[in-house]
Amino acid sequence: MAANPHDQQAINKLLKYKNRREGKPLSIAVSKQAMAEQYVIINQQAQNFYQRFLPGPYTVISQLRVNSQIDQRVASEFGTLGIRIPDYPLMLKLIEHLGHGITATSANASNKKRPYRIKDVLNNISEKQKQLIDLIIDVGQLAKNEPSVVIDTSLSTPLSMRGQLRTNDKFIEFNSQSESETQGLAMRLILKNLNNLKKQGLLFGLSGELGVGKTIFAKGAAKFLKIKEEITSPTYTYLNEYTYQKGTLQGIFYHLDAWKIDQEQEFSLLKVDQLLKANNILLIEWWDKIANFLPDNLKKQAIILDLSGQDNWRKIKLWEKTKK
Incomplete structure (x- = not known):
């Protein structure tokens, strides 16, 4: 679900749609690292992950910049923000055209089936939720990939918040x-x-x-x-x-x-x-x-x-x- 993180009304609608659970932050998709640096402070740990894994199915959490100008509900209660650089040309072109990041949360309502096509979304949301959607871009059946690995780099040692980097x-x-x-x-x-x-x-x-x-x-x-x-x-x-x-x-x-x-x-x-x-x-x-x-x-x-x-x-x- 893509929303303008700088627009309070857009985030209001997104949070109503997601019925966001307590403490669960959103993340932002950007087109390149230079855009990410408008939102977060990229330390050496984060830089290593950007170079190694992005663009790709990874979300890297960093300290939020004080002057980032986003709706504060997008960030975590720790003052951090997750950044995605998707490996998907359509999304990258859209973000470049907008000139700013967009939220990068899944289209399913909280605790509902993970969607891989538009029908999976619409069959599992209420009429009120459907009314909150302004635009649907249908690209057909998506590959059944796992959600992104989420890595928090805001502490002295990176912490995996979802998924694993070192399974052994x-x-x-x-x-x-x-x-x-x-x-x-x-x-x-x-x-x-x-x-x-x-x-x-x-x-x-x-x-x-x-x-x-x-x-x-x-x-x-x-x-x-x-x-x-x-x-x-x-x-x-x-x-x-x-x-x-x-x-x-x-x-x-x-x-x-x-x-x-x-x-x-x-x-x-x-x-x-x-x-x-x-x-x-x-x-x-x-x-x-x-x-x-x-x-x-x-x-x-x-x-x-x-x-x-x-x-x-x-x-x-x-x-x-x-x-x-």
Whole structure:
């Protein structure tokens, strides 16, 4: 769905059509890197992806320029924006003719069938949604390609938000140079797994010595969920819970510290398996102490991070399921 990202009325119509889910940003298609630079700050990481993968089925997220003049609802809540350079001559000519980028979101309504022809779109949207469409360009049956791979280059280490670049790696290693970056990683991981959060909840398992940033990561998760209460490590209370509401999404954020737990019987008293359900997040510090006490289905669901480092620098190893 193409809309003028500089036009508030156009974005109003697009967001009504998409019924955009909480936290899901749009992206912009441009014809070349010079046009992209009008919208975002392209750092060296992003430059490498532009040179290697664009034009092509990749979306590269970068920091939004303050003077970009787009409707702010197009960008993410992190102040970032995804950029596409499509490998499709018609779209490139259209964008060149317009002289500015256009939104690059799929034509299907949210959570509906992925379309490869116009009929797939029109058969799965309401009459009200049809009235929001000004123009349809029908080029026939499209190839059944996967959605673009989405890479966030706004942190010190690139993070795949959709799809995978390195499918053979057992884990991804991140470098965090500040507390805000560690929190930023937590926020992006929740956004990346938002669909799973709504369906079954999210489980984070954090390992690492004292003072390496486990609670900082938890604060980032709480920040994403718009929790106003102060987040502290529940070392002596074992478990803290915080209700949250983020737009239409509401649930409970459970923060568990397993440092003092040595026996499976102790752990079973917390009834962790009952905490993890749709819209809830369970974050466990000292994951390595209790992982073997969990049933296999929960362990397979976990997003696991191992933190190390000193001062403000952190090395974070991330294990997560590759299929989203």
